[in-house]
Amino acid sequence: MGNVGGVRVADSSVDLRGRTAIVTGAASGIGRAIAGMLASHGAAVGVCDLHEVGARTVAQEIEAAGGHAIPVRADVSRPDDVEAMVAATAREFGGLDILVNNAGLQFISPVHEFPVDKWNLLVGVMLTGTFLCTRYALPSMITRRWGRVINISSIHGLVASPFKSAYIAAKHGIIGLTRTVALEVGEYNITANAICPSYVRTPLVMGQIAEQSKAHGIPEAEVVQKIMLAPAAVKRLLEPDEIAAFALYLCSEHAAGMTGGVYPIDVGWTAR
Numbered sequence: 001m002g003n004v005g006g007v008r009v010a011d012s013s014v015d016l017r018g019r020t021a022i023v024t025g026a027a028s029g030i031g032r033a034i035a036g037m038l039a040s041h042g043a044a045v046g047v048c049d050l051h052e053v054g055a056r057t058v059a060q061e062i063e064a065a066g067g068h069a070i071p072v073r074a075d076v077s078r079p080d081d082v083e084a085m086v087a088a089t090a091r092e093f094g095g096l097d098i099l100v101n102n103a104g105l106q107f108i109s110p111v112h113e114f115p116v117d118k119w120n121l122l123v124g125v126m127l128t129g130t131f132l133c134t135r136y137a138l139p140s141m142i143t144r145r146w147g148r149v150i151n152i153s154s155i156h157g158l159v160a161s162p163f164k165s166a167y168i169a170a171k172h173g174i175i176g177l178t179r180t181v182a183l184e185v186g187e188y189n190i191t192a193n194a195i196c197p198s199y200v201r202t203p204l205v206m207g208q209i210a211e212q213s214k215a216h217g218i219p220e221a222e223v224v225q226k227i228m229l230a231p232a233a234v235k236r237l238l239e240p241d242e243i244a245a246f247a248l249y250l251c252s253e254h255a256a257g258m259t260g261g262v263y264p265i266d267v268g269w270t271a272r
């Protein structure tokens with residue numbers, strides 16, 4: 001840090017050494033990128049996923065790259081799993097500072113045919129799961145008088161598209177939960193924010209592209225350009241690291257004043 005002609009020049013790099021984090025759904029896609037990003041800036045990361053092997057692989061990748069991570073298997077929709085997952089991570093790292101609620105999945109069907117078990121699954125994982133992880137993670141952050149809760153919502157937390165009722169209801173719900181948590185825990189220097197990405201190049205989206213290509217009988221590139229990116233200003237998919245970089249920023253001291261926020265990273269998708 002220094003002064004140049006009265007202008008304060010600060011180091012904008014993010015140092016998370018000594019911080020501990022849990023990232024859910026971290027075996028794949030956006031969660032994997034966020035786990036790697038936080039670890040590469042010094043955080044010890046609990047790589048949480050339903051898929052034990054995937055979580056172990058990502059934790060090993062982080063360790064091999066010189067970071068510190070442990071795999072923690074949990075179904076975030078199950079209170080007993082979440083309580084045990086948070087306790088195990090806090091025990092291993094000596095507490096918890098950062099929670100990234102990212103685990104998610106999609107199911108597409110008209111609302112009048114939507115299978116009730118699929119509704120319960122999607123809302124259970126994405127909305128109840130976000131509540132449960134927050135519920136069990138906050139006490140450690142409150143004790144430490146510092147914390148970051150980052151919830152991965154979606155453009156579909158802000159606007160709707162047909163046939164995605166459970167996903168959209170859960171993602172809108174996450175935004176309400178984020179704002180409530182922000183109001184409740186601000187006094188402990190804990191922030192809570194939601195990130196709302198448009199389509200990101202991950203296994204979840206690549207599966208949707210393949211399905212729609214089959215359903216509409218058009219090439220996958222056309223699905224991306226003509227259907228998925230029709231409302232977008234910048235006609236491209238996002239990369240997982242673009243979401244991870246903003247999650248990292250939200251963990252920094254520079255973002256200590258940002259709470260209760262809802263941040264689109266959406267190539268202009270929701271601008272119109």
Ligand code: NAD
Pocket residue numbers: 024025026027028029030031048049050051054074075076077102103104105125126152153154155196197198199200201202203204205
């Ligand atoms: P992904 O399918 O690549 O990864 C999701 C991960 O969540 C998987 O590893 C899966 O095993 C895990 N998971 C699913 N159910 C779980 C459960 N019950 N408990 C623990 N883990 C569970 O998906 P992604 O594209 O990386 O999506 C990550 C998050 O980002 C999701 O919440 C998704 O809704 C959101 N999102 C994705 C996009 C996109 O375009 N990819 C856009 C906006 C928001």
